[in-house]
Amino acid sequence: MNLPPLIQSFVLHFGEMGSRWGINRTVGQIYALLYVSPEPLCADQIVEGLGISRSNVSMGLRELQAWNLVNLRHIPGDRRDFFTAPDDIWQILRTLAEERKKREVDPTLSVLRELIMQQPGSEEERYAQSRLMEMNGLIEQLTNWYDDVKRLDTERLATLLSLGSRVTRLLDAKDRIVSLGRKRRGDGQP
């Protein structure tokens, strides 16, 4: 590996982390390198930087393209492909979330739904189904929230984040007002 020490540390760490996810080490390293490069890199520069085989780089880049995590660029008069990570880190986060959902959550949801539809053949299966329904419900709540929130522009998303749990204070206040109104009017629950 042939990189400035600070960059090398980052690349190595990212490679390790990558393999804790489903991503393999090399793919993580390639992405880390692209992420900290001011200029687009071509495959041979990656080979050079990481000290791995050309074909491995090719496969890694293919994987990253499948994840929509890199952009392909061309330099006029140069036939090589150049790659970058998007500048906007929020965009990277969005892509990552979207792709992970597609690969990890959606298939599970579809299996859960299918199994919940089946006629249970025994008491064990009946109980299992009730558990699958709980899981299905939770995942649906989470994905509905996600589908809703992902449409926010970055500024609003950041505001939402910085607000954190404080939004619930608004909710509590609202609830109090509403229930107060009900009490005055004498309708509503006990």
Added chain:
Amino acid sequence: MNLPPLIQSFVLHFGEMGSRWGINRTVGQIYALLYVSPEPLCADQIVEGLGISRSNVSMGLRELQAWNLVNLRHIPGDRRDFFTAPDDIWQILRTLAEERKKREVDPTLSVLRELIMQQPGSEEERYAQSRLMEMNGLIEQLTNWYDDVKRLDTERLATLLSLGSRVTRLLDAKDRIVSLGRKRRGDGQP
């Protein structure tokens, strides 16, 4: 594998998904089985159900205990260990989030901070550091939000989720009111 078909399908799927995360197939299968079992299971029942070696089950259970994802139970007069997945699926979600953060996010944050502290030795490193700072900032925003939200009780958390992006409407309304107030008073920005 020796399980009712519906349960077997779920267990197999969960095993596959498990290996897309960092978790290995067997660990995923064990967890799935515990999750849909109404009663606590002992190691031999898992061996029986999944058709894998006793030692493999032992290792899988150790892994799940390290993740705090299973509870150990004892039946009076029986020396065997029995295991369950928590009943409350929200609790499972919380544990999962907490452990993944601990394993995946925290180490990255500490590497980022360390690298950002270093004196850059070149222009490349200077640029890389600026990118690491962006990443560090984003992760801090996300983890602050998470630390805040995770303290909510389940009911409030569910409310927050069901609200989704609609909370920003409240914010927008608030902003309009505030800026209107400012305009009337004639202070504040253009």
Added chain:
DNA sequence: CTGAATTTTCAGAAATTTCTGAAATCAGGT
């Protein structure tokens, strides 16, 4: 302390994943 039941450990076997080099394919330019 002995012994039966249970769990854990761990060296090596088996399976899977990753990586490489050689060959094949592709995309202009002449």
Added chain:
DNA sequence: ACCTGATTTCAGAAATTTCTGAAAATTCAG
């Protein structure tokens, strides 16, 4: 069409991870 530089493919090598069976350790009853 042919050449050249670039990329992709893919069979098998290398590395890593997972799994097993046998042995060791643990735990408790008598």
